[in-house]
Structures are given as C-alpha cells and as structure tokens.
Amino acid sequence: MARHVLDEVDSTNSEAARLAPSLSQPTWIMARRQTSARGRRGRVWVSPEGNFAATLVMRPAGDPAQSALRSFVAALALADALALVMGPGAVLSLKWPNDVLLNGGKVAGILLESTGAGAGVTHLAIGIGVNLVAAPPIEAVEPGALPPVSVLGETGLRIAPEEFLTYLAAAFARWESQFSTFGFAPIRNAWLSRAARLGQPVTARTMTETIEGTFDTLGEDGALILATPQGRRAIPAADVFF
Numbered sequence: 153m154a155r156h157v158l159d160e161v162d163s164t165n166s167e168a169a170r171l172a173p174s175l176s177q178p179t180w181i182m183a184r185r186q187t188s189a190r191g192r193r194g195r196v197w198v199s200p201e202g203n204f205a206a207t208l209v210m211r212p213a214g215d216p217a218q219s220a221l222r223s224f225v226a227a228l229a230l231a232d233a234l235a236l237v238m239g240p241g242a243v244l245s246l247k248w249p250n251d252v253l254l255n256g257g258k259v260a261g262i263l264l265e266s267t268g269a270g271a272g273v274t275h276l277a278i279g280i281g282v283n284l285v286a287a288p289p290i291e292a293v294e295p296g297a298l299p300p301v302s303v304l305g306e307t308g309l310r311i312a313p314e315e316f317l318t319y320l321a322a323a324f325a326r327w328e329s330q331f332s333t334f335g336f337a338p339i340r341n342a343w344l345s346r347a348a349r350l351g352q353p354v355t356a357r358t359m360t361e362t363i364e365g366t367f368d369t370l371g372e373d374g375a376l377i378l379a380t381p382q383g384r385r386a387i388p389a390a391d392v393f394f
C-alpha cells in the first residue's frame with residue numbers, strides 16, 4: 153500500500169476525498185497535524201502533533217453496506233497494532249460501533265466516509281485518530297461519554313505516528329484479507345471476542361430515541377443487538393453509553 157505523509161492538512165479524510173480520483177491503489181494519507189479534523193456525527197476531533205491521524209483510501213468491491221463493515225476491520229487492526237506496540241499488560245477492548253478503549257478509556261476513533269453515492273460509491277475513506285501522546289480533557293467530551301485517554305498517559309510509552317502507521321498498515325492488511333476472503337463472519341467473531349460490555353446493560357442513543365438493554369451481540373450486518381424488555385432490537389446507528 154502506498155503512503156503519503158503530510159506535515160499539516162485540514163483533515164486527512166478531506167485530503168483523501170480530494171486525492172481519491174487520482175489514486176491507482178489503496179493509499180494511507182497521514183498528517184502530523186490536522187487543523188480541522190472531524191469525528192463521528194459532526195463532532196470536532198482534536199488532533200495535536202504527536203497523535204496519530206491518517207486515512208486509508210481504497211476502492212471497495214461490494215455494495216455500500218458491505219463496505220461500511222470495514223469500520224470493524226479497522227477497529228480490529230487498531231487493537232492489534234496497539235497491542236503490539238504496548239506489549240502485554242495493555243487492556244484493550246472495542247466499543248460499538250468503532251472505538252478502541254485502553255484501560256476503559258477512549259484511545260482511538262474511526263470515521264468512515266465514502267465518495268459517490270448509493271451503488272456508485274467509488275472510494276472509501278477510513279479515517280483513524282489515535283491519542284498517542286495527548287487526550288482531550290474529560291470536560292471536552294459529551295456528558296456520559298467515556299474518559300479520553302492517551303497511550304503516553306496510560307503506559308508512559310512514546311510512539312511516533314510514522315512508526316504506528318507501519319504496525320497499523322500491516323494489521324489492517326491482515327484483517328482486510330480475512331474480510332475479502334471469508335466475508336464478515338471472522339471479523340464479527342474477532343470483534344465480539346474483544347467487545348466491551350458484552351452481556352451487560354448499555355444505553356444506545358439514536359437521532360430519535362434512547363434505548364436501554366443488554367448488549368446481546370453484533371448483527372451479521374454490523375448492527376448493535378440489544379435485548380430489551382420489549383424484545384430484541386437491532387440498532388444500525390447510535391452512540392452507546394455504559
């Protein structure tokens with residue numbers, strides 16, 4: 153896979169969208185600084201120098217729903233890369249839909265965006281941010297959200313973003329080959345084995361409602377499946393609170 157490393161950009165996902173038409177192979181676009189990084193649901197993502205910020209741009213085979221499952225591929229790759237750089241003792245878990253937790257705090261997030269629409273999705277941009285050296289203060293996140301943490305703060309380890317990209321790109325390539333060869337099943341199983349709060353009560357907040365239930369499983373389409381007093385609910389998109 154090709155790599156572009158930039159000193160500064162507005163957002164690596166925006167740069168991905170601009171570069172996509174001219175790329176002939178899957179490409180990682182990394183930036184040392186982002187001036188206007190974005191998170192899920194229109195939130196701001198704080199991306200100071202020393203943290204990891206990169207976007208993998210690819211031309212996905214398959215329909216948009218299938219492409220979207222790459223957020224789980226990316227979450228697994230992130231967990232593997234973090235486990236490798238931190239060694240044993242790091243307690244990593246995955247929070248639906250695609251956060252990576254370190255010692256129970258949010259250490260990384262993923263933002264999937266596509267260019268083109270419907271059956272015409274031409275490129276997928278998988279944006280990944282990791283708090284390698286700094287995490288925003290708890291006051292900066294939504295009430296009830298997990299505390300942001302950094303690798304440096306939790307472990308004392310200083311990992312350079314370029315070095316992290318080497319681990320992440322290799323881990324992504326391994327999980328991507330599982331996904332393209334065998335489909336979502338092995339990804340789903342691996343994700344479930346690292347899932348935070350499985351079998352425990354969670355609250356899912358969608359645009360229109362708040363649903364409380366027990367985190368039962370991950371659907372075969374990536375939905376969050378909750379067991380609620382009213383029965384099982386499959387939730388395609390939400391924020392989850394523990």
Ligand SMILES: O=C(O)CCCC[C@@H]1SC[C@@H]2NC(=O)N[C@@H]21
Nearest residue numbers: 163189190191192261262279281
């Ligand atoms: O809300 C989240 O948890 C997702 C955060 C994703 C942040 C990354 S940093 C690299 C890429 N560029 C962006 O503007 N956002 C993503």
